[in-house]
Amino acid sequence: xxxxxxxxxxxxxxxxxxxxxxxxxxxxxxxxxxxxxxxxxxxxxxxxxxxxxxxxxxxxxxxxxxxxxxxxxxxxxxxxxxxxxxxxxxxxxxxxxxxxxxxxxxxxxxxxxxxxxxxxxxxxxxxxxxxxxxxxxxxxxxxxxxxxxxxxxxxxxxxxxxxxxxxxxxxxxxxxxxxxxxxxxxxxxxxxxxxxxxxxxxxxxxxxxxxxxxxxxxxxxxxxxxxxxxxxxxxxxxxxxxxxxxxxxxxxxxxxxxxxxxxxxxxxxxxxxxxxxxxxxxxxxxxxxxxxxxxxxxxxxxxxxxxxxxxxxxxxxxxxxxxxxxxxxxxxxxxxxxxxxxxxxxxxxxxxxxxxxxxxxxxxxxxxxxxxxxxxxxxxxxxxxxxxx
Amino acid sequence: xxxxxxxxxxxxxxxxxxxxxxxxxxxxxxxxxxxxxxxxxxxxxxxxxxxxxxxxxxxxxxxxxxxxxxxxxxxxxxxxxxxxxxxxxxxxxxxxxxxxxxxxxxxxxxxxxxxxxxxxxxxxxxxxxxxxxxxxxxxxxxxxxxxxxxxxxxxxxxxxxxxxxxxxxxxxxxxxxxxxxxxxxxxxxxxxxxxxxxxxxxxxx
Numbered sequence: 001x002x003x004x005x006x007x008x009x010x011x012x013x014x015x016x017x018x019x020x021x022x023x024x025x026x027x028x029x030x031x032x033x034x035x036x037x038x039x040x041x042x043x044x045x046x047x048x049x050x051x052x053x054x055x056x057x058x059x060x061x062x063x064x065x066x067x068x069x070x071x072x073x074x075x076x077x078x079x080x081x082x083x084x085x086x087x088x089x090x091x092x093x094x095x096x097x098x099x100x101x102x103x104x105x106x107x108x109x110x111x112x113x114x115x116x117x118x119x120x121x122x123x124x125x126x127x128x129x130x131x132x133x134x135x136x137x138x139x140x141x142x143x144x145x146x147x148x149x150x151x152x153x154x155x156x157x158x159x160x161x162x163x164x165x166x167x168x169x170x171x172x173x174x175x176x177x178x179x180x181x182x183x184x185x186x187x188x189x190x191x192x193x194x195x196x197x198x199x200x201x202x203x204x205x206x207x208x209x210x211x212x213x214x215x216x217x218x219x220x221x222x223x224x225x226x227x228x229x230x231x232x233x234x235x236x237x238x239x240x241x242x243x244x245x246x247x248x249x250x251x252x253x254x255x256x257x258x259x260x261x262x263x264x265x266x267x268x269x270x271x272x273x274x275x276x277x278x279x280x281x282x283x284x285x286x287x288x289x290x291x292x293x294x295x296x297x298x299x300x301x302x303x304x305x306x307x308x309x310x311x312x313x314x315x316x317x318x319x320x321x322x323x324x325x326x327x328x329x330x331x332x333x334x335x336x337x338x339x340x341x342x343x344x345x346x347x348x349x350x351x352x353x354x355x356x357x358x359x360x361x362x363x364x365x366x367x368x369x370x371x372x373x374x375x376x377x378x379x380x381x382x383x384x385x386x387x388x389x
Numbered sequence: 390x391x392x393x394x395x396x397x398x399x400x401x402x403x404x405x406x407x408x409x410x411x412x413x414x415x416x417x418x419x420x421x422x423x424x425x426x427x428x429x430x431x432x433x434x435x436x437x438x439x440x441x442x443x444x445x446x447x448x449x450x451x452x453x454x455x456x457x458x459x460x461x462x463x464x465x466x467x468x469x470x471x472x473x474x475x476x477x478x479x480x481x482x483x484x485x486x487x488x489x490x491x492x493x494x495x496x497x498x499x500x501x502x503x504x505x506x507x508x509x510x511x512x513x514x515x516x517x518x519x520x521x522x523x524x525x526x527x528x529x530x531x532x533x534x535x536x537x538x539x540x541x542x543x544x545x546x547x548x549x550x551x552x553x554x555x556x557x558x559x560x561x562x563x564x565x566x567x568x569x570x571x572x573x574x575x576x577x578x579x580x581x582x583x584x585x586x587x588x589x590x591x592x593x594x
Contacts, residue, residue: 194565
């Protein structure tokens with residue numbers, strides 16, 4: 001640590017104004033502030049600067065994402081070797097352990113590299129043009145995007161989606177903190193609508209799948225009319241099923257959720273109400289019971305597809321979620337309802353979580369507006385009562 | 390003559406009906422999945438704006454101002470019906486493709502906008518050039534949209550395959566989002582973005 005700090009301090013003068021490497025100052029600044037809390041102190045007034053700035057928050061999310069990412073890597077290898085028959089049974093969880101992990105690691109690494117190189121490249125260019133520091137927002141987005149893609153997504157498509165998300169989803173609105181849509185979901189929506197063949201169906205969810213093997217996700221099976229997903233509830237809870245890189249394992253995501261909640265980075269209100277909304281809608285469908293999908297027990301909705309991942313890592317994005325506490329309940333609840341509604345009712349969109357979160361992202365400011373408005377009216381009424389007495 | 394030239398040149402950039410005045414967006418999103426209908430649509434709008442401009446300008450001193458809107462509407466719809474019949478007679482397939490959007494030129498804000506803002510207060514000849522200019526300004530955006538959307542959405546231009554087969558063999562896929570109106574709106578946004586960053590005086594303070 002000391003060594004890194006000394007090196008950075010030694011390099012600093014050449015990046016400052018007038019230094020010969022000033023052109024790359026935003027890059028230096030990004031690395032410097034990522035490693036160490038900036039030494040800025042407030043000069044006017046008495047404000048206390050918290051050491052937990054945006055970058056430290058982002059790193060917490062990054063750590064919270066790691067269990068899901070590591071498990072995702074293992075699962076990619078597991079599903080691949082299962083499909084080509086090198087693993088005999090889908091319950092031999094530990095068979096071929098290091099091969100599974102190595103295969104998955106090599107599948108995910110290029111996705112991560114493409115995502116970070118393209119995304120950060122664009123961020124640096126914009127930071128340079130607009131003269132502000134490279135924002136830390138992409139740090140998490142860059143990890144999220146590969147985690148919500150199928151393992152076999154072509155790299156050029158991923159690169160396009162990342163560029164689209166960073167430029168159209170974020171930079172045109174002013175960069176990190178000004179975007180009204182979650183950039184990672186913008187990237188996924190771009191992929192979903194642009195290249196549906198590579199992003200849906202039942203052949204894309206297992207890397208280099210053998211043709212004879214059924215690669216349908218639990219979501220796909222339900223859409224196709226199954227009574228219940230073929231994977232056991234335990235498999236789905238641990239995450240041994242085909243799916244996007246990071247979304248399969250409920251338990252890994254819950255570990256992440258615990259980290260986010262204990263550190264106070266994510267809002268428990270949003271998380272809780274997303275699950276509540278999903279459960280309520282699931283129960284309503286159970287009561288209607290018109291087909292097998294509607295009859296599926298409501299807690300299955302949490303385990304299949306990206307519901308859990310979306311609820312923990314996407315819906316809680318502090319920039320795009322509602323900001324008022326009451327608003328957070330409404331926002332999360334509607335996400336849960338929408339997600340299950342889209343899944344069950346609209347067969348064209350097997351995964352409703354992405355669309356539900358994007359839709360509610362758009363409505364979050366409106367929810368906040370009316371929550372604040374209601375509060376103002378309540379207090380005005382109270383003031384009137386007091387004055388009249 | 391310099392004045393006339395200005396009437397044609399201004400709407401191309403500084404007073405562009407789509408990129409600056411944000412009029413006629415609806416048809417710009419709807420008809421631009423391919424280049425050919427986009428071009429035919431732009432020509433139709435250009436003809437309608439130019440001719441109705443001339444007619445309204447000729448009548449400008451006799452139209453009572455209280456009922457001017459309805460008179461303008463009658464003139465515009467007459468022009469649109471003429472254009473529609475012409476398209477049906479000579480380019481039936483494109484007319485089929487444009488379907489209701491030819492008829493909807495009547496409600497295109499650019500047409501009424503020019504009649505109100507220009508033709509009612511100017512002589513026929515300048516009105517004619519103003520109509521041509523605004524039609525061209527509309528056409529520029531439509532053709533850019535049609536070009537980009539057909540090239541990347543379907544890999545073709547004017548119906549002919551442009552993207553080489555070797556691209557597809559190497560794993561290239563047409564972009565499905567490009568064929569949707571949502572992407573057209575984003576593209577219009579990008580055009581406006583580029584346009585304003587090159588003309589700083591257009592930016593709102």
